[in-house]
Amino acid sequence: DAGVTQSPTHLIKTRGQQVTLRCSPKSGHDTVSWYQQALGQGPQFIFQYYEEEERQRGNFPDRFSGHQFPNYSSELNVNALLLGDSALYLCASSLERGRGSNTEAFFGQGTRLTVV
Amino acid sequence: AQSVSQHNHHVILSEAASLELGCNYSYGGTVNLFWYVQYPGQHLQLLLKYFSGDPLVKGIKGFEAEFIKSKFSFNLRKPSVQWSDTAEYFCAVSPLSGGYNKLIFGAGTRLAVHP
Numbered sequence: 001d002a003g004v005t006q007s008p009t010h011l012i013k014t015r016g017q018q019v020t021l022r023c024s025p026k027s028g029h030d031t032v033s034w035y036q037q038a039l040g041q042g043p044q045f046i047f048q049y050y051e052e053e054e055r056q057r058g059n060f061p062d063r064f065s066g067h068q069f070p071n072y073s074s075e076l077n078v079n080a081l082l083l084g085d086s087a088l089y090l091c092a093s094s095l096e097r098g099r100g101s102n103t104e105a106f107f108g109q110g111t112r113l114t115v116v
Numbered sequence: 117a118q119s120v121s122q123h124n125h126h127v128i129l130s131e132a133a134s135l136e137l138g139c140n141y142s143y144g145g146t147v148n149l150f151w152y153v154q155y156p157g158q159h160l161q162l163l164l165k166y167f168s169g170d171p172l173v174k175g176i177k178g179f180e181a182e183f184i185k186s187k188f189s190f191n192l193r194k195p196s197v198q199w200s201d202t203a204e205y206f207c208a209v210s211p212l213s214g215g216y217n218k219l220i221f222g223a224g225t226r227l228a229v230h231p
Contacts, residue, residue, distance in 0.1 A: 003159075004159075031217075033218060033219075035219075035221075040223070040224075041223055041224070042120070042122075042206050042208075042221030042222050042223045042224050043160075043206070043221045044221070045219060048216060048218055050216075055216060056216050056218050058218070090160065092160075094217060096216075096217065102148060102167040102168075103217055104165055105162075105217070105219060106162075107152075107161075109158070109159040110159065
């Protein structure tokens with residue numbers, strides 16, 4: 001049973017460029033959340049996708065966008081990269097079934113993005 | 117704003133010492149509570165969780181945590197640590213008011229256990 005997989009594992013981009021990160025959820029999971037973890041900090045919630053729609057968003061600018069596909073996999077896109085976007089980007093999947101369900105999130109190993 | 121505070125950023129212990137990591141959150145409504153661990157080079161893994169019921173929850177590898185609602189705390193404990201417990205520990209809260217399960221993390225506590 002595959003866990004949460006993310007690609008690529010490492011990425012170096014130049015300021016102003018755009019980047020796409022990918023995530024395949026754990027088998028049987030229907031919800032994908034994305035987190036940004038800056039060095040020395042805890043993960044910060046970016047947004048969550050369920051049934052191919054963004055249904056929750058954290059305090060991140062519109063440069064951060066995403067998508068969920070019918071097979072539940074997801075992409076995180078960041079436009080106009082800034083040096084401050086350098087971080088570990090984590091994908092987490094869970095099985096929601098509906099609102100308010102008690103569930104736990106499983107995390108991938110993350111994509112380390114460096115903006116130079 | 118909702119936030120999670122972990123009291124210690126770095127903890128150094130000798131093997132067999134007892135561990136307690138503090139976690140407090142600011143949110144007035146109902147929450148689910150979690151402790152995650154990140155071993156060197158590995159992904160975040162769930163140590164234990166609290167949804168409801170007995171406020172003392174037991175997790176993997178001998179860890180336990182106690183939810184004290186009046187203090188908005190969810191402290192992690194282990195009676196006797198091992199070298200293999202060296203890792204970073206994150207407390208996380210999931211507010212239930214919105215109906216969706218997003219996690220709000222603390223800044224983490226880096227634990228080093230010396231033989």
